[in-house]
Amino acid sequence: MDFIIVSLGSLYFSEIMHFVPCALYWYQRIFMFPLAIILGVAVFKDGISAYRYALPLSIMDMFISGYHTMIQKVPYFQEFEMCTSGVPCSTDYINWLGFITIPILALVAFSIITVSLFILLFKKDSLSN
Numbered sequence: 001m002d003f004i005i006v007s008l009g010s011l012y013f014s015e016i017m018h019f020v021p022c023a024l025y026w027y028q029r030i031f032m033f034p035l036a037i038i039l040g041v042a043v044f045k046d047g048i049s050a051y052r053y054a055l056p057l058s059i060m061d062m063f064i065s066g067y068h069t070m071i072q073k074v075p076y077f078q079e080f081e082m083c084t085s086g087v088p089c090s091t092d093y094i095n096w097l098g099f100i101t102i103p104i105l106a107l108v109a110f111s112i113i114t115v116s117l118f119i120l121l122f123k124k125d126s127l128s129n
Contacts, residue, residue, distance in 0.1 A: 006109045007036040013093070013102060022089040023082060024068045028106055031061040035113070048124045051117045058117060062110040068103035 010029060013019045035057045042050030070077040071089050081089050092101050
């Protein structure tokens, strides 16, 4: 269910709110949309083996959104910002409660997906023993 919320949230911010995504956000989308398809198919098929394909994508997305969060929240990391043209990655489109930004929302969502996939992996291992 998280993968649906993440995909719809991404589309809402870019298509309805007209927030222009930075380069890091595009990289997050590259890993996010296949994840939505893989986990969506896993709901209807053998969901136990979905971790093989989804786990690397969610871990990569977690690292990218973590790095994006560091660029926005830690001034030292702004020196290593990779967005040189277009929208800078340090731009805060939303800032709820003074600390919740789009990369933090993505980091939380992909952390939940990653933990859920690890639980699925360990459950599969315990079922096979």
